[in-house]
Structures are given as C-alpha cells and as structure tokens.
Amino acid sequence: MLSNVELKTTDPKHPFGKLTPRMQHYRDKILDAKPYVDAQRAILTTQAYQAHQQEQVDLLRAHVLAHILENMTIYIEPETLLAGNQAQSNRWAPIFPEYSMNWVIDELDQFEKRPGDVFYITEATKTQLREIAPFWKNNTLEDRGYAAFPKASRLFYDLGIIGAAGNITSGDGHIAVDYNNIITKGLKWYETRVLAEKAKLALTDINDQKKLYFYEASLVVIKAVRDFAKRYAQLAETQAKTCSDPAEKQNLLTMAEILHKVPYEPATTFREAVQAVWLTHLILQIESNGHSVSYGRVDQYLNPFYERDLAAGILTADQATELLTNLCLKTLTINKVRSWGHTQFSAGSPLYQNITIGGQTVTGEDAVNPLSYLILNAIAQAHLPQPNLTVRYHKGLSDDFMQACVAVIKEGLGMPAFNNDEIIIPSFMARGVKKADAYNYSAIGCVETAVPGKWGYRCTGMSFINFPRTLLIVMNGGVDPESGEKLLPDYGHFTDMTSYSQLATAWDKSLREMTRQSVIIENSCDLALEQNYPDILCSTLTEDCIGRGKTIKEGGAIYDFISGLQVGIANLADSLAAIKRFVFDEKQLSTTDLWTALQNDFAGPEGETVRQLLLTAPKYGNDDDFVDQLIVDAYAPYIDEIAKYKNTRYGRGPIGGLRYAGTSSISANVGQGHSTLATPDGRHARTPLAEGCSPEHAMDVDGPxxxxxxxxxxxxxxxxxxVLLNQKMSPQVLRTPENCEKLIQLIRTFFNALHGYHVQYNIVSKATLLEAQAQPEKHRDLIVRVAGYSAFFVGLSKETQDDIIARTEQAL
Incomplete structure (x- = not known):
C-alpha cells in the first residue's frame, strides 16, 4: 500500500504538495468568479414545460432535462482536464422555476444587498425572470406543497416552529447514486435493463401502463446524457483545431475521445472514470437543485482504475492527484441560490457534496487503499470548502492513515469529518439493511449516511423542529408566546406548576403532537414532489427503480428511511437543568419570577440577576449526569413517536419506509434562533441556538x-x-506531534469506548476569525466548519460568523 509518508513532500508549508500550475490557475480563476444569478435554465425549463404540458409527468420531466442539456451554454476552460458546466459561467447559480418563483421575483433586487451569501444579478436577467414568472404563477412545487398543508399544520410552518422551506422550494437531493455501476457498466447497461423491462409490460394492466411512462422517460434522459457528452466532445474537437500548443491540443483530443465514450460506455482508464463520475454528478444537479448530492465511496470505486493505470505505466500518482484536484475544483463551480429565509438554514451557499473514504470491506477488513491517501492529498491541495470529505472510522483504521487525516485537519479545512462504522453499520443492519449494503454506506451531504445507489431521498433533511421554542410553548400552556397562537393542548401553564414532573409530562405529550405535525408537513411536501416533480435520471440510476418501474418517490429505491432535524438540543438540556435545579429542587426561583424574566428577555437588574443564576446551572457538555440525563429523557418522546409514522413510500416496495431522529441542524440554529424568545438556559431572545448536538457556546468548560x-x-x-458534533481548536494545539497523537487517541476513545457517531474539527483561532471579520480581503481562503459542512468565512453573514467565533476553543 502507498503510505502517507511517500505522498507528502518535505516542504513544511505544503506537506501535501502544491497544486500544479494548471490547477492553481484554475483555482484562482474560479475563486475570482463573482456568483451571478443565471436565468438560462429557467428559460429553457419554461420552454420545455410549454411544449410538453400534455405529457404524462415522467415524460414531461424527462423532456425538460433533455431540452436543457441540448440547448444550454457549454464551454471548456483552458485550465481543465474535465468537461462539464452547470451554468453559463463558473459559480453562477441557475434558477429552477418549477420548484419556486415567488421568492425569486420578490428578492430580485435584494440578492446583492444580503448580509451574507451575496449573489449578483444583471438588469437583463431580472427582466428575463419577470417575463417567465406569469407562467409559473400557482404552478410550482412551493404553490402545490403549501396548498397541500392541512390548515392546522400550516400554522406551525408559517410561524417557523417546524421549518420545511427547502422541501417545497427545491428538489430533494440528499442522495448518492451507484457510481461504480456507471463507470464499470456505463449508462448503456441501464438502457438495456430498461428496454428489457419495457418489453415485458402488459399494457392492459394500468400499473404496467404507468411503468411504460417511466421507462420511456428513462430512455429519453439516457439519450440526453449521451448527447450532452457528445456536445462536449465536439466542442473539444473544434477547440483542438485552432489550438497552437501541441500539449493542449492533445489534451483536447483526449478529452473528446473520452466524451464520445463515457458515461454511456464503461470507462477503461482512471481519467475516463473521473470524467464519467463528474458529468453524471453534474447532470443530477442540472436535473434538480436538491442539495447533498454526493459522490459516495470514491476511493473504493476509483482505486481499481488508478492501480491498473499505474501498473500499465499510463498514469502517475501526481497525474491522478491533478485529476482529483480538478474534480474538487469542478465541484466548487456548482452553485445554488436559495431564498433568504432558506439561506439562514444553509449559510455559506453549501451544496454538501460529500466524498467518503476509508471504512471497511464487507468482510470487516480495512478498506483504506492507495487512492484513499491520494484523495487526502487532493483535498489538502485544493483547499476548498467543497467537496465535503468524510472518513469512515473503524477500530482497524491504521495509525498511519489517522495521522494523514489529522495532517489534513491541521490545514484548517474543517475536514475530514469522521463517521463511526462501529455504530452506523449495526444501526443499519438492525433496521433491515443487508450486511453487504450496510458495510458499503457513505456520508450523504453533512453527517447523514445511506447506501449509494440503493437509498431514497433525504436520509436526513426533512423538517426542522425547534426544541427550545417548543419548550416555551409548553410552558405557556400550548400558546406560542411569540405570536400568541394556540398550537398545542394546554397541559397547564408553567407558573401554575408545582413539580418538575408536571413540566416533563407536559413536554412529553406536547412533543409528540409537535412530531405528529412535522410528519403531516413532511408528507405534504413529499406528495407534491411525487405527483409533479419526479427526477427521472436520478431514479434510473437508483436501484431498483428500473426493476419496479417506479421513481424514487413512488417507492423505487431498495431502502427508504428518512429523518427530520431537531434543533437546539443543548439549549433544551441546559434549560431543563436550570428549571429543575433552581425552580423545583432548590426553589431559588419561583415559576413566576422565571417566566417574567423570560418574557422580558432578562431586562433590568432583576432580570439580569435571574439570568446569571441560570448560567450557573449544570451544562450539557461537561459529563454531568444531572443535565445529560435530562436531555436523554426529553429527547426520548421524539425518538419514540417519530418511529410510529411511516413515510409516503411505506409498503410500496422499499425496505423501511420509516423515520428516525437526526441532529444535523446545518445553520438552522441561527435562523431558528431569530424566532425564539429568551430561554431558561440564560440565552437572550433572537440569538442563535446551539448547533447539532454540540454544547452551547462557552458552556463546555471541562474539555473535549x-x-x-x-x-x-x-x-x-x-x-x-x-449525531453531529463540532469541535474547535486553535492551530497552536496541533503544532506538536505529541498533541496530534493525543487527538488521534481522543477520537479512537470517543468511537471505540464511548460509541460516538460523528466528530469534526474547526482548526482556527479566535484571533484569526476576528481579523478576517475586520479585513475580509486578506482572508479570502479562510475556511471554517459551519455545521456538517465547511464554507469560506468571509462569505458568511456577520451573525453566522459571530456564532462560529463564540464556539468553545478546546485544548488537549
């Protein structure tokens, strides 16, 4: 096996080597590109909808993708070895009008004025979007999804207590297809399967007739992808004719030869495989703007091509690394503009495109291979917030590979994150996932996990429930203190309670009702998506949609488990601890005194006195059983209740069709904090909540x-x-080999002995972050871990920046 030491250079400033001059130029060009809003896809989509309105929905959606791929602007930059672009220019963000146009039109004049996640837009683009907007009035996913919400449930959504804006303003995403099949068998293998299944149909059976539309749609998109690749092949040939540099001319001709072949035909070389993966990944995101479309276990499916080419002498490690850095740079060119309301849940314009490496083989052996190290090199060299990098940890992961991972962490990318095989694989198998599939899981987006090519949409990423705001509603007798709306049954007002058990009982019953409402909202979103917006290419590439003749939303996937996201776990823990300790156990505060202080946001000397007392309560994150058990007990009703409800695919083919919990709150902790009044943990109104399952800022005082x-x-x-856990350390902490080894042992203990699920590290000092706030032009490359993803720090809103700065800086 190629070791980490062999791959690294002797340059202490660049331990993983530097980008080739070609890729360095490409990187500078991409980072210099201003993110504009692009109307081209919106125009082409509108044309296709107008031309094919009469078609069955599967065929309509297939023709939409085909029309876009046939007519969109394409280009091949002189720096790249890989062809494929999402929009008219790198980092431009297409508009997807079929999902939502209301917010687009409402915010046209605000994109450049945002406090973070700024997008530029020309007057010509504004005019183009306004011209097509009438066609989409009452004709989008947002319109249909919102109309599908039952009236009582809609109130929870309108008030922001249950968030699901991303589910009705964009496609699903949160998926990885089986790239191994694509590069080893090619799309023609899928085409052959479709034709074989289509030939079996008995069209007098209405179910078979429905399958016919899906199969015909699959054939349309397979041809469209093949033709799209050939458009690039022809462009490369055209550019080669006028190229005076022999090396560049040969690069273009090689590119053309590859694109005449993949992804329709199987790949035979490493470069062909990488090109096939990139083009497929790209088109999935042209088809739908759902984020968290991920690459799966890249080291596992690309390594055979790498080792074969290496042995044949047609590829070197340096050349392979350059192709991988090219893939990273191409990944960053994909962009997505969200409504400002949705942006607050996804600060930093993330697409959550995840690469997974490491882990185990199905026999339990270490799956790390030479390409695993090469990918670490490429990620370090590219120094970008995308793609996300996740390492699958297991007990047999070598010290050498762990040292290589920590070396990348020291680069300050917030990557790699670690997911724990020892907890995830058994959890999957207990839910009915076959052993071979469970051992092949990958990270999808942030911290969520699924089996590539066999899992339906949104293994995580359904609705968001605001736990601290829910607590305030419970304390207020079921009335939201922010809006005055009656939302939940009245189990007694907090000021009338005489014991903690009364509050705990009210919380249990109320959280179950809140959970039920979240299911109704999620089902409404899924119903609208299934009926009107099937993703034909993604379904074709997901098992066993072809065998069943169903799209993913109809139950085509082998597995279909989903989860929502629960926000503010640490705030809930600390709030309950303060209430129990100071109100009911020690009686230092009356229920009325606490409630009054909360309603007044701790105003005045009396309010501040109450707040200071609350801050002295036991805090989650310090190994204090008192508070830790309170959050375990408070989380239990949700975990128990959500398991009772099936998703819309249950009984329609997939294994599962069930729901479970998830803590990947993305940056929703900031957005949902805006609508949350002061909480009993001492948090002021409108300030951010804690993210993921991480402790509240500055409250974890007893070390990692x-x-x-x-x-x-x-x-x-x-x-x-x-179970998303963010940790922050100063770069100085990891300057010595001894401390790096301490970090490795700490991670091993967390995963091996404590059965942790996930951890990731921000390696950046508070001083650097403050300096970057003051002088952003000097810190363009500064990357931070926001939640389950990284982002350029200077592109974030000041509020999100402040939230990251406030996180506890741990020592070893």
Missing amino acids: TAVFKSVSKLNTKEITGG
Missing part, C-alpha cells in the same frame, strides 16, 4: 473528553439520521 462523554449518553443507536 467531557464533551464526548456527554454526547455519548444520547441514544445514538436510534438517532440514525446523524
């Missing part, structure tokens, strides 16, 4: 081991949607 112990007490076996 204590944090790990607190998090490990959560019921991680049931929180299969992901």
Whole structure:
C-alpha cells in the first residue's frame, strides 16, 4: 500500500504538495468568479414545460432535462482536464422555476444587498425572470406543497416552529447514486435493463401502463446524457483545431475521445472514470437543485482504475492527484441560490457534496487503499470548502492513515469529518439493511449516511423542529408566546406548576403532537414532489427503480428511511437543568419570577440577576449526569413517536419506509434562533441556538473528553439520521506531534469506548476569525466548519460568523 509518508513532500508549508500550475490557475480563476444569478435554465425549463404540458409527468420531466442539456451554454476552460458546466459561467447559480418563483421575483433586487451569501444579478436577467414568472404563477412545487398543508399544520410552518422551506422550494437531493455501476457498466447497461423491462409490460394492466411512462422517460434522459457528452466532445474537437500548443491540443483530443465514450460506455482508464463520475454528478444537479448530492465511496470505486493505470505505466500518482484536484475544483463551480429565509438554514451557499473514504470491506477488513491517501492529498491541495470529505472510522483504521487525516485537519479545512462504522453499520443492519449494503454506506451531504445507489431521498433533511421554542410553548400552556397562537393542548401553564414532573409530562405529550405535525408537513411536501416533480435520471440510476418501474418517490429505491432535524438540543438540556435545579429542587426561583424574566428577555437588574443564576446551572457538555440525563429523557418522546409514522413510500416496495431522529441542524440554529424568545438556559431572545448536538457556546468548560462523554449518553443507536458534533481548536494545539497523537487517541476513545457517531474539527483561532471579520480581503481562503459542512468565512453573514467565533476553543 502507498503510505502517507511517500505522498507528502518535505516542504513544511505544503506537506501535501502544491497544486500544479494548471490547477492553481484554475483555482484562482474560479475563486475570482463573482456568483451571478443565471436565468438560462429557467428559460429553457419554461420552454420545455410549454411544449410538453400534455405529457404524462415522467415524460414531461424527462423532456425538460433533455431540452436543457441540448440547448444550454457549454464551454471548456483552458485550465481543465474535465468537461462539464452547470451554468453559463463558473459559480453562477441557475434558477429552477418549477420548484419556486415567488421568492425569486420578490428578492430580485435584494440578492446583492444580503448580509451574507451575496449573489449578483444583471438588469437583463431580472427582466428575463419577470417575463417567465406569469407562467409559473400557482404552478410550482412551493404553490402545490403549501396548498397541500392541512390548515392546522400550516400554522406551525408559517410561524417557523417546524421549518420545511427547502422541501417545497427545491428538489430533494440528499442522495448518492451507484457510481461504480456507471463507470464499470456505463449508462448503456441501464438502457438495456430498461428496454428489457419495457418489453415485458402488459399494457392492459394500468400499473404496467404507468411503468411504460417511466421507462420511456428513462430512455429519453439516457439519450440526453449521451448527447450532452457528445456536445462536449465536439466542442473539444473544434477547440483542438485552432489550438497552437501541441500539449493542449492533445489534451483536447483526449478529452473528446473520452466524451464520445463515457458515461454511456464503461470507462477503461482512471481519467475516463473521473470524467464519467463528474458529468453524471453534474447532470443530477442540472436535473434538480436538491442539495447533498454526493459522490459516495470514491476511493473504493476509483482505486481499481488508478492501480491498473499505474501498473500499465499510463498514469502517475501526481497525474491522478491533478485529476482529483480538478474534480474538487469542478465541484466548487456548482452553485445554488436559495431564498433568504432558506439561506439562514444553509449559510455559506453549501451544496454538501460529500466524498467518503476509508471504512471497511464487507468482510470487516480495512478498506483504506492507495487512492484513499491520494484523495487526502487532493483535498489538502485544493483547499476548498467543497467537496465535503468524510472518513469512515473503524477500530482497524491504521495509525498511519489517522495521522494523514489529522495532517489534513491541521490545514484548517474543517475536514475530514469522521463517521463511526462501529455504530452506523449495526444501526443499519438492525433496521433491515443487508450486511453487504450496510458495510458499503457513505456520508450523504453533512453527517447523514445511506447506501449509494440503493437509498431514497433525504436520509436526513426533512423538517426542522425547534426544541427550545417548543419548550416555551409548553410552558405557556400550548400558546406560542411569540405570536400568541394556540398550537398545542394546554397541559397547564408553567407558573401554575408545582413539580418538575408536571413540566416533563407536559413536554412529553406536547412533543409528540409537535412530531405528529412535522410528519403531516413532511408528507405534504413529499406528495407534491411525487405527483409533479419526479427526477427521472436520478431514479434510473437508483436501484431498483428500473426493476419496479417506479421513481424514487413512488417507492423505487431498495431502502427508504428518512429523518427530520431537531434543533437546539443543548439549549433544551441546559434549560431543563436550570428549571429543575433552581425552580423545583432548590426553589431559588419561583415559576413566576422565571417566566417574567423570560418574557422580558432578562431586562433590568432583576432580570439580569435571574439570568446569571441560570448560567450557573449544570451544562450539557461537561459529563454531568444531572443535565445529560435530562436531555436523554426529553429527547426520548421524539425518538419514540417519530418511529410510529411511516413515510409516503411505506409498503410500496422499499425496505423501511420509516423515520428516525437526526441532529444535523446545518445553520438552522441561527435562523431558528431569530424566532425564539429568551430561554431558561440564560440565552437572550433572537440569538442563535446551539448547533447539532454540540454544547452551547462557552458552556463546555471541562474539555473535549467531557464533551464526548456527554454526547455519548444520547441514544445514538436510534438517532440514525446523524449525531453531529463540532469541535474547535486553535492551530497552536496541533503544532506538536505529541498533541496530534493525543487527538488521534481522543477520537479512537470517543468511537471505540464511548460509541460516538460523528466528530469534526474547526482548526482556527479566535484571533484569526476576528481579523478576517475586520479585513475580509486578506482572508479570502479562510475556511471554517459551519455545521456538517465547511464554507469560506468571509462569505458568511456577520451573525453566522459571530456564532462560529463564540464556539468553545478546546485544548488537549
């Protein structure tokens, strides 16, 4: 096996080597590109909808993708070895009008004025979007999804207590297809399967007739992808004719030869395989703007091509690394503009495109291979917030590979994140996932996990429930204190309660009702998507949609488990601890005094006195059983209740069709904090909530081991949607080999002994972050881990920046 040491250079400033001059130029060009809003896809989509309105929905959607791929602007930059672009220029963000146009038109004049995630837009683009807007009035996913919400449930959505804006303003995403099949068998293998299934149909059976439309649609998109690749092949040939540089001319001719072949035909070389993966990945995101479309276990499916080419002498490690850095740079060119309301849940314009490496083979052996190291090199060299990089940890992961991972962490990318095989694989198998598939899982987006090519949409990423705001509603007798709306049954007002058990009982019953409402909202979103917006290419590439003749939303996937996201876990824990300790156990505060202080946001000397007392309560993240057990107990009703409800695909083919918990709150902690009044943990109104399952800022004072112990007490076996833990350290901490080894042993202990699910590290000092706020032009490359993803720090809103700055800086 190629070791990490052999791949690294002797340059201490660049331990993983530097980008080739070609890729360095490409990187500079991409980062210099201003993110504009692009109307081209919106125009082409409108044309296709107008031309094919009479078609069955599967065929309509197939023709939409085909029309876009046939007519969109394409280009091949002189720096790239890989062809494929999403929009008219790198980093431009297409508009997807079929999902939503209301917010687009409403915010046209605001894109450049945003406090973060700024997009530029020309007056010509504004005019183009306004011209097509009338066609989409009452004709989008947002319109249909919102109309599908039952009236009582709609109120929870309107008030922001249950968030699902991303589910009705964009496609699903949160998926990885089986790239191994694509590069080893080619799209023609899928085409052959479709034709064989189509030939079996008995069209007098209405179910078979429905399958016919899906199969015909699949054939349309397979041809469209093949033709799209050939458009690039022809462009490369045209550019080669006028190219005076022999090396560049040969590069273009090689590119053309590859694109005449893949992804329709199987790949035979490493470069062909990488090109096939990139083009497929790209088109999936042209088809739908759902984010978290991920690459799966890249080291596993690309390594055979790498080792074969290496042995044949047609590829070197340096050349392979350059192709991988090219893939990383291409990944960053994909962009997505969201409504401002949705942006607050996804600060930093993330697409969550995840690469997974490491892990185990199905026989339990270490799956790390030479390409695993090469990918670490490429990620370090590219130094970008995308793609996400996740390492699958297991007990047999070598010290050498762990050292290589920590070396990349030291680069300050917030990557790699670690997911734990020892908890995830058994959790999957307990839910009915076959052993071979469970051992082949990958990260999808942030911390969520699924089996590439066999899992339906949104293994995590359904609705968001605001736990702290829910607590305030419970304390207020079921009335939202922010809006005054009656939302939940009245189990007694907090000021009338005489024991903690009364509050705990009210919380249990109320959270179950909140959970039920979230299911209704999620089902409404899924119903609108299924009826009107099937993703034909993604379904074709997901098992066993072809065998069943169904799209993913109709039950085509082998597995279909989903989870929502629960926000503010640490705030809930700390709030309950303060209430129990100071109100009911020690009686230092009356229920009326606390409630009054909360309603007044701790105003005045009396309010501040109450707040200071609350801040002295036991805090989650310090291995204190008192508070840790309170959050375990408070989380249990959700975990129990959500498991009762099936998703819309249950009984229609997939294994599962069930729901489970998940803590990957993305940056929703900031957005949902805006609508949350002061909470009993001492948090002021409108300020951010804690993110993921991480402790509240500055409250985890007993070091990283204590944090790990607190998090490990959560019921991680049931929180299969992901237990997201962010940790922050100063770069100085990891300057010595001894401390790097300490970090490795800390991670091993967390995963091996404490059965942790996930951890990731921000390696950046508070001083650097403050300097970047003051002088952003000097810190363009500064990357931070926001939640389950990384972002360029200077592109974030000041509020999100402040939230990251406030996180506890751990020592070893």
